[in-house]
Structure formats: structure tokens, C-alpha cells
Amino acid sequence: xxxxxxxxxxxxxxxxxxxxxxxxxxxxxxxxxxxxxxxxxxxxxxxxxxxxxxxxxxxxxxxxxxxxxxxxxxxxxxxxxxxxxxxxxxxxxxxxxxxxxxxxxxxxxxxxxxxxxxxxxxxxxxxxxxxxxxxxxxxxxxxxxxxxxxxxxxxxxxxxxxxxxxxxxxxxxxxxxxxxxxxxxxxxxxxxxxxxxxxxxxxxxxxxxxxxxxxxxxxxxxxxxxxxxxxxxxxxxxxxxxxxxxxxxxxxxxxxxxxxxxxxxxxxxxxxxxxxxxxxxxxxxxxxxxxxxxxxxxxxxxxxxxxxxxxxxxxxxxxxxxxxxxxxxxxxxxxxxxxxxxxxxxxxxxxxxxxxxxxxxxxxxxxxxxxxxxxxxxxxxxxxxxxxxxxxxxxxxxxxxxxxxxxxxxxxxxxxxxxxxxxxxxxxxxxxxxxxxxxxxxxxxxxxxxxxxxxxxxxxxxxxxxxxxxxxxxxxxxxxxxxxxxxxxxxxxxxxxxxxxxxxxxxxxxxxxxxxxxxxxxxxxxxxxxxxxxxxxxxxxxxxxxxxxxxxxxxxxxxxxxxxxxxxxxxxxxxxx
Numbered sequence: 001x002x003x004x005x006x007x008x009x010x011x012x013x014x015x016x017x018x019x020x021x022x023x024x025x026x027x028x029x030x031x032x033x034x035x036x037x038x039x040x041x042x043x044x045x046x047x048x049x050x051x052x053x054x055x056x057x058x059x060x061x062x063x064x065x066x067x068x069x070x071x072x073x074x075x076x077x078x079x080x081x082x083x084x085x086x087x088x089x090x091x092x093x094x095x096x097x098x099x100x101x102x103x104x105x106x107x108x109x110x111x112x113x114x115x116x117x118x119x120x121x122x123x124x125x126x127x128x129x130x131x132x133x134x135x136x137x138x139x140x141x142x143x144x145x146x147x148x149x150x151x152x153x154x155x156x157x158x159x160x161x162x163x164x165x166x167x168x169x170x171x172x173x174x175x176x177x178x179x180x181x182x183x184x185x186x187x188x189x190x191x192x193x194x195x196x197x198x199x200x201x202x203x204x205x206x207x208x209x210x211x212x213x214x215x216x217x218x219x220x221x222x223x224x225x226x227x228x229x230x231x232x233x234x235x236x237x238x239x240x241x242x243x244x245x246x247x248x249x250x251x252x253x254x255x256x257x258x259x260x261x262x263x264x265x266x267x268x269x270x271x272x273x274x275x276x277x278x279x280x281x282x283x284x285x286x287x288x289x290x291x292x293x294x295x296x297x298x299x300x301x302x303x304x305x306x307x308x309x310x311x312x313x314x315x316x317x318x319x320x321x322x323x324x325x326x327x328x329x330x331x332x333x334x335x336x337x338x339x340x341x342x343x344x345x346x347x348x349x350x351x352x353x354x355x356x357x358x359x360x361x362x363x364x365x366x367x368x369x370x371x372x373x374x375x376x377x378x379x380x381x382x383x384x385x386x387x388x389x390x391x392x393x394x395x396x397x398x399x400x401x402x403x404x405x406x407x408x409x410x411x412x413x414x415x416x417x418x419x420x421x422x423x424x425x426x427x428x429x430x431x432x433x434x435x436x437x438x439x440x441x442x443x444x445x446x447x448x449x450x451x452x453x454x455x456x457x458x459x460x461x462x463x464x465x466x467x468x469x470x471x472x473x474x475x476x477x478x479x480x481x482x483x484x485x486x487x488x489x490x491x492x493x494x495x496x497x498x499x500x501x502x503x504x505x506x507x508x509x510x511x512x513x514x515x516x517x518x519x520x521x522x523x524x525x526x527x528x529x530x531x532x533x534x535x536x537x538x539x540x541x542x543x544x545x546x547x548x549x550x551x552x553x554x555x556x557x558x559x560x561x562x563x564x565x566x567x568x569x570x571x572x573x574x575x576x577x
Contacts, residue, residue, distance in 0.1 A: 003305060003308055003309065003312065004308070005312070006092075006095065006311070006312060006315045007088065007092055007127070007308070010087075010088045010091045010092055011088065011131070013091075014084040014087060014088060017080055017081075017083070017084040018081065018084055018135065020080055021076075021077045021080035021081035021084065021135075021136075022077075022139060023077075024073045024074075024076040024077030024080060025073075025077040025136070025139055025140065025143070026143065027069070027073040027077075028070055028073045028074050028077060029140070029143050029144055029147060030147075031066050031069045031070050031073070032066075032070060032144070032286065033147050033148065033151055033283075033286075034066060035063070035066055035282070036151070036278075036279045036282030036283050036286070037151070037279055038059060038062055038063060038066070039275075039278055039279060039282060040273075040275035040276055040278050040279030040282075041059075041275060042056075042059050042275075043274050043275040043278045045275075077136070078136065081132055081135055081136050082132045082133070082136075084131070084132070085128050085129075085131040085132025085133075085135070086128065086132070088127075088128070088131055089124060089125075089127070089128040089131075092124060092127065093120065093124050095315075096119070096120060096124065096311060096314070096315070097120065099314070099315055099317075100116065100120075100314075102319050102322075103317060103319050104319050104320035104321045104386075104388075105381075105386045105387075106320055106346070106387075107317060107319075107320070112194070112198045113198065113201055113202075114194060114195070114196075114197040114198020114199065114200070114201045114202070115194045115197070115198060116314075117197050117198075117201065118190070118193055118194040118197045118198075119194075119307075119310060119311055119314060122190070122193055122197075122307070123190065123307035123308075123310055123311055124307070124311070126300075126303040126304050126306075126307040127304050127307050127308055127311075129300050129303070129304065130300050130301050130303065130304025130305070131304070133300060134297060134300040134301050134304060137296060137297045137300070138297050138301070140290060141290040141294055141297055142290075144286055144287070144290045145287055145290050148283040148284075148286045148287050149161065149165070149287075151279070151283045152164070152280055152283045152284065156263065156266075156272060156276060156277075156280040157272075160259075160262060160263065160266065160272070160280070163258050163262055164255045164258050164259050164262075164284060165255070166258070167251050167252065167254040167255050167258070168251075168252070168255065170251055171248060171251045171252065174244075174247055174248070174251065175244075175248070175294055175298060178240065178243075178244045178247075178298070181240055182237075182240060182298065182299065182302050185233075185236050185237040185240055186237065186302050186303050186306045187306055188233045188236065188237075189233045189234055189236075189237050190303075190306060190307065190310065191233075192229055192230040192232075192233035192234070193230060195226055195229070195230070196226055196227060196230045199222065199223055199226045200223070203219055203223060241299065248294070252287070255284060255287070256281075256284065259280065259281055259284050260281075263277050263280060263281070264277075320346075320388055321385055321386075321387070321388050321406070322406070323405050323406055331408070331412065331492075332396055332397060332404075332408065332409070332412035332413075332492045332493065333362050333397050333492060334362040334363070334396075334397070334412075334492035334493050334522065334523035335360065335361050335362045335396070335397050335398070335523065336358070336359075336360040336366075336383065336394075336395070336396060336493070336523060336525075337358065337359045337360070337394070337395040337398075338356045338357055338358040338359075338393065338394055339357060339392065339393050339394070339395065340355055340356070340357050340393065341353060341355075341356040341357075341382070341389075341390065341393035341394055342354050342355060342356070342390070342393070343378065343382065343387070343389075343390065343393075345387075351546055352375045352378045352546050353375045353378055353379060353382075353546045353547075354545075354546045354547050355547065355548075356379070356547075356548060357548075358539075358541065358548075360523060360525075360539070361523075362492075362523050363520060363521065363522070363523060364523060364524075364538040364539070365519055365523075365524040365525075365526065365536075365537040365538050365539075366524070366525045366526070366537060366538065366539050366540075366541070367525075367526045367527075367528070367533075367534030367537035367539070367540040367541070368380075368525065368526070368527045368528075368534075368540075368541055368543060369527075369528060369529065369531070369534055369540065369541075369542055369543070369564065369567065370542055370543035370544060370549075371544070374543040374544055374545065374546065375543050375545075375546040376497075376498070376527045376543055377417075377418065377497055377498075377527065379527075379543070380415070380495050380497050380525055380527060382394060382401075383396075383401075383413065383493070383495065383525070384409070384410055384413050384415060384495070385401060385402075385406060385409060385410070389401050389402060396409070396493075411491075412491050412492050412493060413491060413492075413493045413494075413495065414485075414486035414487065414488075414489075414491040414493070414494050414495070415486060415494075415495040415496075415497065416479070416482045416483050416485075416486045416495070416496050416497060416499035417482075417497050417499070418497050418498045418499065420470070420475075420478045420479050420481075420482045420499065421469060421470075421482075422466050422469060422470030422473070422478055422481060422482070423466075424465065424466065424467055424469070425465060425466070426460075426462065426463045426464060426465055426466070427455055427458065427461075427462050427463070427464050427466060427481060428442060428462040428463055430466060430470075430481055430485060431445060431446065431462075431481060431484045431485045431488060432485075432488070433485055433488075435488070435489060437488060437489065439462075441488060441489075442462070442484075442488065443462075445484040445485075445487050445488040446462075446481075446484045447514070448483075448484070448487060448514040448515065448518060449480045449481070449483040449484035449487065449511060449514070450480055450507060450510045450511045450514060451477060451480035451481055451483075451484055454477055454480070455481075466481075476507065479499050479500065480507075480511065482499060483496070483499060483511065483515075487515070487518050490518070490521055490522070491522070492522060492523060493522060493523050493524075493525075494518070494519065494522040494523070494524045494525070495524075495525045495527075496524070496525070496526045496527065496528075497527045498527050498528055498529065500512075500528065500530070500533055508530065508532065508533060509532065512532075512533060512536070516536070524537075530571065531554075531564075531567060531568045531571050532571075534554070535554040536554070537553075537554070538553070539551060539552065539553065540552065540553065540554060540557055540564065542557070542562070542563050542564050544563065549562070549563055550562050550563055550564050
């Protein structure tokens with residue numbers, strides 16, 4: 001039952017629907033069990049010469065009613081049970097997706113997107129099959145043999161029934177063997193599918209790079225190799241199933257051989273009527289499908305359990321960053337203070353940031369410059385708590401950031417990251433981002449970000465769909481739309497993480513000029529490689545190897561003639577060339 005820990009409540013919620021489905025299934029099985037008995041009575045009446053036209057019509061009507069009843073109740077039980085399984089699928093997939101949203105960024109850095117997609121689609125579909133058709137076949141495979149065995153005892157006696165059931169003991173042993181091997185095959189199959197999904201996703205996401213380097217053929221060959229491994233994993237499973245079903249049918253056929261041989265002798269001796277012999281063989285025939293279905297049921301449940309274990313492993317993952325001893329803070333004003341912060345990534349002994357102390361008052365602007373790898377992005381990631389912040393080292397409005405609820409903290413921070421991401425929807429929805437703000441506010445944000453004119457040149461203006469990850473836009477347009485999204489709603493803290501790299505110097509100056517008024521209302525942090533983007537900040541810090549090497553205003557840093565001064569002169573020289 002521990003395996004069902006994340007789905008047990010959904011199964012319990014639909015227990016009455018499952019019970020009703022089982023009742024309908026019992027009705028089907030009951031009607032099916034009546035049919036051989038009717039055929040046996042018709043045979044005995046025919047043999048004795050008692051069968052009349054009226055009796056024949058009565059039997060025909062009974063058989064027709066049984067057929068109609070079986071059809072109606074079969075529809076009802078299938079619809080009821082499959083509806084329950086699909087409702088469970090809906091709830092469980094929602095729970096899985098919600099859990100993924102809660103996991104920390106580092107989890108997605110270390111796990112393949114293709115694997116997660118396979119879990120959310122193929123694995124949950126396997127669980128749905130097990131909880132729907134698997135339950136149907138399992139109940140059918142259990143009830144029919146029991147009921148048919150009882151009817152066989154009534155028609156042929158204990159000895160006749162026992163002889164026909166002898167091969168089924170061998171069948172049970174065979175199925176146990178196949179089930180043990182099947183688990184490993186299903187696991188291989190699932191992993192191969194995940195790898196195939198990830199390969200396709202990665203190839204489609206990087207299609208522009210592939211084409212730019214003319215590596216289409218290499219990518220095709222790589223995909224073919226992974227696809228071949230997926231085929232091999234599936235063929236291993238198919239070989240197993242191809243061996244199992246003929247084995248089941250062959251062993252079950254021995255029961256018919258025994259029934260024909262021994263039952264024929266009993267009929268000749270007169271100890272068994274011809275009608276009972278016909279009914280006995282009909283009941284024995286009813287056992288073939290349930291016995292054959294045992295392998296099919298085992299396959300579905302094995303797939304479902306393997307998939308459930310794979311999803312359970314993800315559901316067991318606890319977010320690295322979560323609310324802990326939070327304070328009831330409904331809003332943030334925006335002051336930020338680092339107190340001798342030292343930070344290293346998990347598993348690394350070398351700190352990325354070391355002995356960082358910064359005090360930034362509400363409404364002030366801090367600029368962070370430095371070489372690639374100096375710790376700039378890590379610094380701003382800590383402010384949003386995308387990374388786990390050491391206790392007592394970072395404070396917002398004088399409160400330890402670890403005590404501020406994540407929902408409050410992040411809803412009061414607007415950030416434009418280095419890697420601009422746009423969703424495959426309209427420009428309007430990308431800027432608004434589920435906040436339901438007015439068209440006037442969205443247009444005002446676009447004007448401030450200097451992207452309003454570009455948007456109006458699009459075919460459908462703000463309703464133009466930008467494609468996956470904004471593929472139809474230039475790098476500069478994507479960055480400016482991301483800036484408009486960030487400044488919309490005037491959040492207290494604004495973080496611009498090297499988000500002007502794709503625009504030219506003239507556009508950058510226009511954007512910064514438009515942002516000046518807004519930045520006076522925010523506590524702002526600008527990360528950039530360009531001196532022109534940071535020179536008007538209230539304080540500028542220069543990071544080197546995770547430490548603050550220089551700090552001060554633009555003029556003060558130039559007077560120090562250190563790293564900042566060298567960067568300034570180098571960029572002036574480049575601009576003059």
C-alpha cells in the first residue's frame with residue numbers, strides 16, 4: 001500500500017464508482033454463466049425428443065434477452081470504471097504538475113526535461129490503464145474462473161473438473177516466472193522512452209544551432225541510435241509477451257483435450273448427459289479468456305507499478321527552498337542588506353560569493369559589474385531565493401529573507417534574467433503574464449521598455465503570437481518585452497540581470513532613460529558588462545572571484561583607476577572603433 005501513497009486518496013474518492021462498476025460486471029458474468037446452462041438444456045431436450053417449436057422459441061427469446069443484458073451491463077461497467085480511472089488521471093496529473101512547480105531550480109538543472117515529460121505523459125497513462133482496464137480485466141479474470149468452476153462442478157462432478165484444472169497449476173507457475181522477468185523489461189522500456197523524448201525535445205529546441213552549424217545529418221544519426229535503443233527495449237518486451245501468450249494458450253488447450261477425452265468416455269458410459277457435456281465445455285471455454293487475460297493484466301499492472309514508482313520518486317523530492325518559520329509580512333518596501341554573506345553551491349567547497357556586505361536603501365539603485373563567472377547572477381538569484389540563502393546573511397526590510405514567505409517575496413520582485421524566456425502566446429499575454437492588468441498599463445510598460453513601436457509593426461500588434469520561446473522575435477525585441485513584463489505593476493524590487501546585451505548602445509540609452517523615473521520608485525539592481533548601463537547608479541560594486549574588489553559611484557571608481565577604470569577605458573576604445 002505504500003506504493004499508492006500519492007494516489008490512495010483519489011482511489012478512495014472513487015470507491016463507490018468502482019463498487020458500482022463491479023456490480024455491473026457481476027450482472028454481465030451472471031448472464032454469461034446462464035448461457036451454457038441454457039444450451040445444455042436445449043441439447044438434452046433435443047436428444048430426448050422433447051424439443052417443440054414453442055420450446056425452441058422460448059429458448060431463443062431467453063438467449064436474445066441474455067445477449068441484450070450482457071451488452072447493456074458491459075457498457076455500464078466499462079464506462080463507470082474507465083470514467084473513474086480518467087478522473088483519477090486528471091487529479092493525479094494535476095498533483096504531479098503542482099509538485100513540479102514547487103521544486104527548486106536546482107532540481108531542473110540536474111534532471112532532463114524529456115524525462116519529466118515522459119513521467120507526466122507516458123507514466124501517468126500507464127497508471128490510468130492499470131486503474132481502468134487493468135481493474136476491469138483483473139475482476140473479470142477473478143470472477144469468471146470462480147463462477148465457471150462452480151458451474152463445472154455442478155455439470156461434470158469433482159473428478160472431471162479436477163482433471164481439467166490440472167494443467168492450470170502449470171500455467172500459474174509459468175505466469176509467476178513471466179511476471180518476474182517482465183518488471184525489468186518494463187523498466188528498460190520506460191527509460192528508453194524517456195531518453196527518446198529528451199533527444200527529440202533537445203533537438204527541436206536547438207534546431208537553429210543545428211542548422212547554423214550544418215549538423216542535421218549528425219543529429220539524425222544520433223536520434224536514430226537512440227530510437228534503435230528504444231526499439232530494442234520494446235522488442236525485448238515483445239519477445240517476452242510473444243512467448244507468454246502462446247504458452248498460456250498451449251497449456252490451457254490441454255484442458256480441452258482432457259475434457260474431450262474423459263468427458264466423451266463419461267457420455268458413452270451414460271454417467272454424463274450430452275447436455276451437461278456441452279455445458280461443461282462451454283464453461284471451460286469461458287475460462288480461456290480470463291486465463292489468457294492474466295498475462296495481459298499482469299502486463300498492465302506491472303507497467304502501472306513501475307510508472308508509479310518512477311513518479312513516487314519525484315513526488316518524494318522535497319523542495320530545497322521552502323517557507324520556514326515565516327513572518328506575517330503582507331508587503332515589501334524594498335530595502336536590501338547583505339551581511340558578510342558567503343555562499344557555495346551544494347557539493348562545492350569553493351565559495352561563489354565570499355564576505356559580501358551591501359546595504360541598499362529603498363528607492364536606491366545598485367549596479368554590479370565584473371567578469372564572467374565572478375558571481376553576479378548568483379548574487380541576484382539569492383535575492384529571489386532561487387538559491388538557499390545562509391541564515392542571517394541577507395535581509396529584506398530588516399527581516400531575514402528565510403523568514404519571508406516565498407509567495408510574498410517573489411511577487412514583490414520583478415526580474416529580467418540573462419536568458420530571456422517568452423511563452424508561445426501573444427505579446428499581450430507575455431507582458432501581462434496572468435496579472436489581468438489593463439491594456440493601457442500594458443502599453444505604457446511597452447513604451448517605457450522602448451518596444452511599443454516594434455509591437456505595432458507586427459501583423460496583429462499586441463495580439464501577435466510570438467512562437468515557441470519567442471522564436472519569431474529578435475534578441476533585442478525579446479529582451480525589451482521581458483523588461484516590459486518586469487516593470488508592469490511597479491514591484492518594489494527590480495532586478496535587471498544583463499538584460500540589455502542584445503540591444504545596441506543607442507536603444508540601451510533610450511531604455512535606461514525611460515527606466516530612470518520607474519527606478520526611482522523601486523529598489524533596483526542592475527547587472528551588466530556595459531559601463532554605460534550602470535554609470536548613473538547610486539552605488540557600483542565590482543566583483544572579482546566572488547569578492548567585492550571595488551565599490552563606489554561612477555566618478556569615485558574612475559578616480560581609483562582600478563578594474564572599473566580599465567573596463568571603462570576599454571569600452572570607450574571599442575566604441576570609437
